[in-house]
Amino acid sequence: MTRYMxxxxxxxxKLWAEVANTSVYLLNIMSxxxxxxxxxxxxxxxxxxxxxxLKIFDCLCCTYVPQVKRDKLDKKAKLGVFIRYNSPSKAYIxxxxxxxxxxxxxxxxxxxxxx
Numbered sequence: 001m002t003r004y005m006x007x008x009x010x011x012x013x014k015l016w017a018e019v020a021n022t023s024v025y026l027l028n029i030m031s032x033x034x035x036x037x038x039x040x041x042x043x044x045x046x047x048x049x050x051x052x053x054l055k056i057f058d059c060l061c062c063t064y065v066p067q068v069k070r071d072k073l074d075k076k077a078k079l080g081v082f083i084r085y086n087s088p089s090k091a092y093i094x095x096x097x098x099x100x101x102x103x104x105x106x107x108x109x110x111x112x113x114x115x
Contacts, residue, residue, distance in 0.1 A: 001023040001027070002016065002020040002023045005019050005022070005023060005058075006019050009057070011058070011081075011083070011095070015083060015095060015102075018084045018093060018095070021084050022057060022083065022084045022085065025084075025085055025087065027040070028041050029041050029049045053085070055082055055110050056082070057083070058081055058082065058083070059082050059110055059111060059112045059114070060079065060080075060081060060082075060110075060114045061079075061080055061081070061082050061092075061094060061108050061109060061110045062077040062080070062109045063078050063094050063107065063108050064076065064077055064109075065077060065078055077109070078096060079096070079098070080094035080095060080096045080097075080103065081094065081095045081096075081097060082094060082108070082110065083102075086104055090106060091104050091106045092104075092105060092106070092108050094108065
């Protein structure tokens with residue numbers, strides 16, 4: 001699944017760990033016949049996982065740049081690509097192809113209909 005996600009979306013190989021983490025996260029919240037059509041998450045914790053936060057992998061998004069990290073005339077948002085969910089918090093991990101940086105941010109506006 002990781003290999004497919006990397007090559008289908010034409011992401012650089014250096015993101016393999018981030019994509020593998022996304023693959024495992026998605027597999028854990030998908031139902032399986034081995035657990036009587038329940039998810040691994042549901043089997044472990046006893047309740048169904050919340051799926052409200054799920055986004056399309058590799059969709060375009062804009063991340064908010066806080067005022068302390070920009071000047072008065074700089075852009076308030078930067079374009080990026082969604083690659084992973086941040087499990088300890090409600091943040092998302094975003095890859096910025098223009099500079100090769102990976103950001104963790106909660107303030108993200110997803111454009112799931114664009115590629």
